[in-house]
Amino acid sequence: MSAPKKVVLAYSGGLDTSIILKWLQTEYGCEVVTFTADLGQGEELNPAREKALMLGIKPENIYIEDLRDEFVRDFVNPMFRANAQYEGLYLLGTSIARPLISKRLIEIAQATGADAVAHGATGKGNDQVRFELAAYALNPDIRVIAPWREWDLTSRTKLLDFAEANQIPIAKDKRGEAPFSVDANLLHTSSEGKVLEDPAVDAPDYVYQRTVRPEDAPNDPEYVEIGFEKGDAVSINGQPVTPAEMLTRLNELGGKHGCGRLDLVEGRFVGMKSRGIYETPGGTLLLEAHRGIESITMDRGAMHLKDELMPKYAELIYNGFWFSPEREMLQAAIDASQDHVTGTVRLKLYKGLARCVGRWSDHSLYSEEHVTFEDDAGAYDQKDAAGFIRLNALRLRLIALRNRRLKG
Numbered sequence: 384m385s386a387p388k389k390v391v392l393a394y395s396g397g398l399d400t401s402i403i404l405k406w407l408q409t410e411y412g413c414e415v416v417t418f419t420a421d422l423g424q425g426e427e428l429n430p431a432r433e434k435a436l437m438l439g440i441k442p443e444n445i446y447i448e449d450l451r452d453e454f455v456r457d458f459v460n461p462m463f464r465a466n467a468q469y470e471g472l473y474l475l476g477t478s479i480a481r482p483l484i485s486k487r488l489i490e491i492a493q494a495t496g497a498d499a500v501a502h503g504a505t506g507k508g509n510d511q512v513r514f515e516l517a518a519y520a521l522n523p524d525i526r527v528i529a530p531w532r533e534w535d536l537t538s539r540t541k542l543l544d545f546a547e548a549n550q551i552p553i554a555k556d557k558r559g560e561a562p563f564s565v566d567a568n569l570l571h572t573s574s575e576g577k578v579l580e581d582p583a584v585d586a587p588d589y590v591y592q593r594t595v596r597p598e599d600a601p602n603d604p605e606y607v608e609i610g611f612e613k614g615d616a617v618s619i620n621g622q623p624v625t626p627a628e629m630l631t632r633l634n635e636l637g638g639k640h641g642c643g644r645l646d647l648v649e650g651r652f653v654g655m656k657s658r659g660i661y662e663t664p665g666g667t668l669l670l671e672a673h674r675g676i677e678s679i680t681m682d683r684g685a686m687h688l689k690d691e692l693m694p695k696y697a698e699l700i701y702n703g704f705w706f707s708p709e710r711e712m713l714q715a716a717i718d719a720s721q722d723h724v725t726g727t728v729r730l731k732l733y734k735g736l737a738r739c740v741g742r743w744s745d746h747s748l749y750s751e752e753h754v755t756f757e758d759d760a761g762a763y764d765q766k767d768a769a770g771f772i773r774l775n776a777l778r779l780r781l782i783a784l785r786n787r788r789l790k791g
Contacts, residue, residue, distance in 0.1 A: 392417050396428070419446065422483070463614075473647055479570065481514055484514070485518045488518065489525060508651065513703035564577070607633075611672070614724040618727075677724055686720075726742065
């Protein structure tokens with residue numbers, strides 16, 4: 384296969400992607416375009432521009448973009464309409480960021496005339512799959528370069544030697560082995576590897592970056608009201624906020640009260656089990672609030688069907704199939720279910736817990752007149768329940784009669 388002429392690299396500005404940048408230049412002799420996305424990871428991104436310039440990238444080939452609102456509006460919010468949790472627990476913080484990064488890689492490749500894109504995901508993880516499935520779905524002719532699957536820089540020593548030989552600055556804290564690996568965005572932080580690889584050992588306190596220990600959280604509870612329109616959170620305590628502001632504020636509130644910690648052993652798509660420490664404070668509040676408003680605005684049949692669809696939907700996102708027809712089919716059904724999911728939820732935050740303690744809506748299906756233990760003024764005739772029960776019991780009675788006869 385001939386060498387690519389121009390490659391768009393998903394570039395963080397860190398040591399690994401800086402090594403990849405130089406490796407692409409030396410291995411293929413190609414022009415490199417860098418793309419750095421601000422997804423709310425909490426890092427200053429100007430150093431990425433300076434590092435790229437230092438490594439010989441032309442100013443017009445350096446793309447640094449604030450995608451926080453697009454990330455929440457077009458990716459996080461649709462996912463939360465489904466209440467998606469992979470393996471019943473994981474709120475998919477890393478998984479949902481990859482299709483947006485891939486989308487912009489492909490768009491920049493088209494705009495710059497690049498014939499390839501590149502990423503820094505390893506050959507052991509899920510991210511390589513997510514990046515590449517999304518890329519091929521959006522441009523079936525694109526070439527994807529995954530250096531970790533190609534090069535011979537198989538140890539930290541070899542990486543550092545390559546960096547020194549190519550005059551790539553190495554921060555002092557990069558000389559030794561990092562105690563764990565971190566991925567972060569506005570939805571969550573994910574920590575894996577090294578000190579976390581033994582699932583029998585409790586994670587050290589220093590792993591957690593966005594949440595206080597629940598034991599150290601305030602001794603007094605705090606209440607927050609989240610407003611929804613058609614399944615999406617749009618206001619906090621009555622004040623409208625942008626999608627990115629919503630998650631930023633909820634992260635602050637949830638982190639302050641120690642909400643959203645998860646220690647999970649998950650089944651990777653590539654086949655192995657891995658242990659991760661996740662912090663999703665804002666997402667944890669959002670999930671609790673969304674389920675709270677659904678509880679009074681969604682019909683039982685629609686809600687139960689959506690809950691049945693959710694594991695498949697979550698698995699599709701986890702495995703990298705955001706741009707697949709089956710995910711889009713499920714999304715259409717999920718979005719249709721949210722037409723009346725509008726109203727307000729009150730959450731109580733206390734010592735690591737976020738609980739729905741109030742919910743109200745003009746679209747509510749809750750009828751106090753029907754459910755009251757007091758006089759319902761004829762709204763519900765309790766005698767109707769007898770026939771309802773007899774009809775539902777009929778098949779059970781027939782089975783019991785059959786079994787009695789056979790034992791007979």
